[in-house]
Amino acid sequence: MPKQRSSSVPAAEHELSNMSLQLCGEQQRPVSARMKSCWLRSEDGERISGADLEVPFDGLELFHEVFPGGEDMEMETLAQLQAWPWQPSQSGRWKQDFGPKANFKKQQVKVPETWNGFPSWSHQLLSNLLGRSATLRGFQAVECLSLWYDADRGANHALHVDDLWLWGDRILGVSMQSASVFTFYEPVNQVVVRVPLPRRSAYLISGRVRVDWQHGLLAEDISGPRVAITFRELTEAVASSELGQVALERAKLVAPASQGHSCRTVVGATMFSGRRHRSLRAGQKTARRSWRQKGASR
Numbered sequence: 001m002p003k004q005r006s007s008s009v010p011a012a013e014h015e016l017s018n019m020s021l022q023l024c025g026e027q028q029r030p031v032s033a034r035m036k037s038c039w040l041r042s043e044d045g046e047r048i049s050g051a052d053l054e055v056p057f058d059g060l061e062l063f064h065e066v067f068p069g070g071e072d073m074e075m076e077t078l079a080q081l082q083a084w085p086w087q088p089s090q091s092g093r094w095k096q097d098f099g100p101k102a103n104f105k106k107q108q109v110k111v112p113e114t115w116n117g118f119p120s121w122s123h124q125l126l127s128n129l130l131g132r133s134a135t136l137r138g139f140q141a142v143e144c145l146s147l148w149y150d151a152d153r154g155a156n157h158a159l160h161v162d163d164l165w166l167w168g169d170r171i172l173g174v175s176m177q178s179a180s181v182f183t184f185y186e187p188v189n190q191v192v193v194r195v196p197l198p199r200r201s202a203y204l205i206s207g208r209v210r211v212d213w214q215h216g217l218l219a220e221d222i223s224g225p226r227v228a229i230t231f232r233e234l235t236e237a238v239a240s241s242e243l244g245q246v247a248l249e250r251a252k253l254v255a256p257a258s259q260g261h262s263c264r265t266v267v268g269a270t271m272f273s274g275r276r277h278r279s280l281r282a283g284q285k286t287a288r289r290s291w292r293q294k295g296a297s298r
């Protein structure tokens, strides 16, 4: 049984790993790379097929430049995203979560009355992404999670496997505002694979990589503010339940913008430069306080 989100590997284990591989070849190309059985480069330069590893590194796809309007469209999307309030999350991250609420320990799920669909920017982003891979055929997103990694606070994401009882096989993620590196870890043989995540790229995790490999982002790989958007689907069992059907219908709605906060939200202004960046400094104090008061929930 793979390790779940709650039992992540301590960072120190990376140093003990007997093998560390970099994804090679395809990711250099400015086109979508399909890496169902990708080539990896070991630390001593050897080229290894992901499929030949004891636990195959199989089921990762990477798509470059997922905003048809390039950087302008990315910035416009970020501005729209900023109209929604950020909630404190774990490990120096902030989140905006649109989807069903889960109690992961009790394995219970609810569809909150207050959840009225996905923001319109995310519907547009998702429809652009769905055409990028045959693997995404029939993908019905039920959760749209925005995460903001604050480099100044040492933001990171501990190694984990996204919950298997609730979320289906395919996890789709978009990287905005700065590049980073996705770290994958296979705990049985202690193998690490490091995958560069360019700005405006998207990844799709499914299959062996989804279940047998953990993934996460190390603090040292967050070198600037990074916003990650994750779209998840339900498992077939949950999707076919009454509650699953309600959640899937809800996810199709466009959440009324009036629910959100003004773009001038102090914390929300942090992703832009210049004058707005100064208000980030002031805002961070408020943000830290509310973090301590509320505690992080995810």
Ligand SMILES: O=C(O)CCC(=O)C(=O)O
Pocket (backbone or CB within 6 Å): 145, 147, 157, 162, 173, 174, 215, 216, 217, 228, 229, 230
């Ligand atoms: O920041 C990312 O792209 C990864 C997010 C992630 O793994 C998660 O939310 O479960």
Ligand SMILES: [Fe+2]
Pocket (backbone or CB within 6 Å): 160, 161, 162, 215
């Ligand atoms: Fe994850």
